[in-house]
Amino acid sequence: MKEGPDIVRIAALIGDPARANMLLALMGGTALTATELAHEAGITKQTASAHLGKLESGGLLRQRKQGRHRYFALADDDVAAVLEALLGFAATQGQLRTRPGPRDAAMRKARVCYHHLAGEMGIRLYTSLVSSGYLALTADGIEPTEEGRRFLVAFGVDMAELGRKKAPLCRECLDWSERRSHLGGSVGRALLQRFQDLGWARQVAQSRAVLFSPSGEAAFRKTFPVD
Amino acid sequence: MKEGPDIVRIAALIGDPARANMLLALMGGTALTATELAHEAGITKQTASAHLGKLESGGLLRQRKQGRHRYFALADDDVAAVLEALLGFAATQGQLRTRPGPRDAAMRKARVCYHHLAGEMGIRLYTSLVSSGYLALTADGIEPTEEGRRFLVAFGVDMAELGRKKAPLCRECLDWSERRSHLGGSVGRALLQRFQDLGWARQVAQSRAVLFSPSGEAAFRKTFPVD
DNA sequence: AACATGGTTCGATCCTGATCGAACCATAAG
DNA sequence: CTTATGGTTCGATCAGGATCGAACCATGTT
Structure with missing residues (x-):
């Protein structure tokens, strides 16, 4: 109309x-x-x-x-973004469909948001990268800085490969459980993949939850410190 | 379920x-x-x-x-954010409900997105502030830098007043016509208000379109340059 | 007091769309 | 070829919800 x-x-x-x-x-x-x-x-x-x-x-x-x-x-990633936006708003309404249980706790700690990491751990990753000066705001959106690129390459992310694709490198994604932004985009996706390859974490079957091994979580916390 | x-x-x-x-x-x-x-x-x-x-x-x-x-x-602003997210995705589908007309052109150039400026002019505002170093990424999200705060105060924004409220100062908002982020939050809101107070722009009745006067647009372009 | 206008409530209608049973096609495994 | 499994199509059913007419309440105007 x-x-x-x-x-x-x-x-x-x-x-x-x-x-x-x-x-x-x-x-x-x-x-x-x-x-x-x-x-x-x-x-x-x-x-x-x-x-x-x-x-x-x-x-x-x-x-x-x-x-x-x-x-x-x-x-598309766009679809996931829309769904997360709706999840985020619905969460503010406090209209949970089920009581938060143990599975819910795992989801809040770490879950996969389409292909990148969300939840408490996702927020930690994002804030750590930002406060380390590895991510910065540009006219084109959020981008890795020079130091950030070096760090990512050293961590095992194939930045050259990511650069060839037209998908945005970084992307803010509103986290419905934490009400903060976390890192999406191809870099976010590559990082989650890397965590799995390193054996730090694995995705729980039939669920969005991501489970970190004790040693994996320790390594994660060491690699991505938060003041 | x-x-x-x-x-x-x-x-x-x-x-x-x-x-x-x-x-x-x-x-x-x-x-x-x-x-x-x-x-x-x-x-x-x-x-x-x-x-x-x-x-x-x-x-x-x-x-x-x-x-x-x-x-x-x-x-809430959150509701507007959800709607914009949906608008953004729907726009990528190319499913416009009506043919783009002159009124649509005005909307694409400048419109109000709840209470802040969106469209071409909104994008210009955002990119100008970013490339001038007035906005930067922090662990808490996007925030004005020190220079940014000084600039905003000089432009007539009561930053002290805004700081007292708990609403976020800056907020990225995905623009459905430009597919880029523009500036929301209380600063975005205050800037649009300032434009209107200065007589640079006024909101078209019964529409989301915002109309800049010729002199207003010139002043806007001078104040918010883009390389 | 009489009247007009903004909004709500109630009841009835009507239509879209979700759902499933049954039959049918497609691909793989034996 | 026969059998099992994944998936679609068709038809019928059924419920929820959008819609409006009519009556009613609330607040303002003359």
């Missing part, structure tokens, strides 16, 4: 319990098959199929068929 | 055409009465009343009764 982009379409797509559950399940970053998503949302395959079709044509999901399976993933 | 904040409730509230139109109308920052909103959404007073009730109990709107009128406004 009025001017501007069609926000209703998007919001309505997210505003259905079944679809929202699917989307949240995909926030973990791993692609899931249609039946897995159906189970996740607690509905039958048929309805799931219909929902997935709508989500895909709405531009929220990307689909890849592999053999007789159909793997779904979020279409 | 699953863990996390209740995102469905919020999304479903936004995912109705009538309600979305009301919310977008309120993005202008000026509070509107129930009947004005009803007219804006193209529905009768009764249905508007029902919608407004839901939006309020959903935490998206704030209500203030004044005489026999009932003025509605967005509950």
Whole structure:
């Protein structure tokens, strides 16, 4: 009716319990098959199929068929950003759907936000990088400084490779549990990958939670100090 | 069903055409009465009343009764942030609801994003402040530097007053037309107010568009240069 | 007091859209 | 080829919710 982009379409797509559950399940970053998503949302395959079709044509999901399976993933980092924004606002309302349990505690400590690290540990990573002078604000957004680039390369991040892609290196992402920004973008993604490669952390199956080993957490805290 | 904040409730509230139109109308920052909103959404007073009730109990709107009128406004800057996030994503989909017209052009150039400046001019303001070293990244988010504070005070912003409030001074806000960040927060709000007080710009009635006078725009460009 | 205007409540209607059963297609495994 | 599993299509059902007409309350104006 009025001017501007069609926000209703998007919001309505997210505003259905079944679809929202699917989307949240995909926030973990791993692609899931249609039946897995159906189970996740607690509905039958048929309805799931219909929902997935709508989500895909709405531009929220990307689909890849592999053999007789159909793997779904979020279409874009932008989609994850929208979901996090909604999560963030909903969290301020205090409208939690379930009581915070132990699993919730793990999520608050460290979880994967699409492909980068979020939660308490994610915030620590971000603030440490900022206060060390490794990240700075430029006219193009947040960028690693020269020292930051050197640090990242030394830590094992292939900055040359990341630079070739057109995706933004850094990206602020509002953390719904901490109400602070954490680091997204290709650098955030590469760092989480590196943590896993180093054996510091692993992603809990069927969940967004990320579990650090004791030695991994110690190394993490040493590498990313906070005053 | 699953863990996390209740995102469905919020999304479903936004995912109705009538309600979305009301919310977008309120993005202008000026509070509107129930009947004005009803007219804006193209529905009768009764249905508007029902919608407004839901939006309020959903935490998206704030209500203030004044005489026999009932003025509605967005509950919070957070709500505006969510809406902008949705607008931003919807814009990438290219799903515009109407063809871009002259009014749209004005909106792209300068518009009000809740209470701060957005659009081309908003981006210019932001990048100018950043490249002048007036804004920098800290562990607490984006903050004015010492030089930045001096500059803002000299420009007529009462920084002491802003510091007393608990609202964040600066806040990045994703601009849906430019796909870049612009400046929100109490500083962004104060700057827009200052532009209006100086007679540089005024808000177009019934719209989010902001119109700069020729001399105002010249002064703006001189005060906030971009290399 | 009479009237007008802003808003709400109630009830009835009506339609979109979520859901599932059943049948059907596609791919892989035996 | 037969069988199992992943996924879609079709049709029917059903519920929630958006909508409005009508009546009603509240506050201001003449």
